[in-house]
Amino acid sequence: MTDIVPQLLDWYRTEQRDLPWRRTAVSPWQILVSEFMLQQTPVARVEPIWLAWIERWPTPSATAAASAADVLRAWGKLGYPRRAKRLHECATVIATEHDDVVPSDIETLLTLPGVGTYTARAVACFAYRKRVPVVDTNVRRVVARVVHGRADSPSSVRDLDDVAALLPDSADAPTFSVALMELGATVCTARTPRCGLCPLSVCAWRSRGYPEAAAPVRRVQRYAGTDRQVRGRLLDVLRGNDSPVPRAQLDMAWLNDTAQRDRALDSLLVDGLVEQTADGRFALAGEGD
């Protein structure tokens, strides 16, 4: 089983994707930005936005100096715009409380807005080369298959221990972690794994004949027709206007269900993504800053 390390490292050396945030000379802050954008979002959609973003706002203080509205516009249709707001807040905290330097220890990283278990470990590992386990959805699936012989596994803290047990006791640990993610992203995929391309000589899932997932019961999260789609439509209107828009203009973005539209707008106000002016019009939060 210890052969996993050289097999995976050799494979990664030749098969890794050339992703811009993996190149040298990318700062910890820029890596942090990539991790925010990559939360629940495919690489292909993040890449162009990340490139433009770090050129425009290369540091935490530069990001903090921008208005929340401009940050939301630059985020565009990447999705989950609360991430953009948290990234802006995160930049402010780092600029004002950490001397414009991204913290390197997990405990401090976890105190930052929008930084959870995965992102804190990813920054410590990929930006600061620390030997800490990093578990995302890809790693969880790879470990479930290779180590436990199951098609997938529910999120659990045990995954961290599983990965910690696999990590090489050397400077290669961060590379091993990114290689594990890469394998899950490109070979050991969720729907149609390409096991013929797998570099690992031993896999418990393969040994057991690729058993199906036990109980898929997981509730499907749809999108069409949900409040999330309505929020997206409303934000899209505000992103396209530099000055506040009247309520009637927002109303046109969703005519099917007025109650749902009101609920969506209210939730955007609660989330601090949208603000109402004194005269009753609406704008992206921080439009005037």
Place this chain on the structure above:
DNA sequence: ATCCGGTTCC
């Protein structure tokens, strides 16, 4: 346990 975007691919 649910909510939170938007797109692509099977």
Place this chain on the structure above:
DNA sequence: GGAACGGGAT
């Protein structure tokens, strides 16, 4: 049409 995508906050 559904599932998947380098999660986080409540």
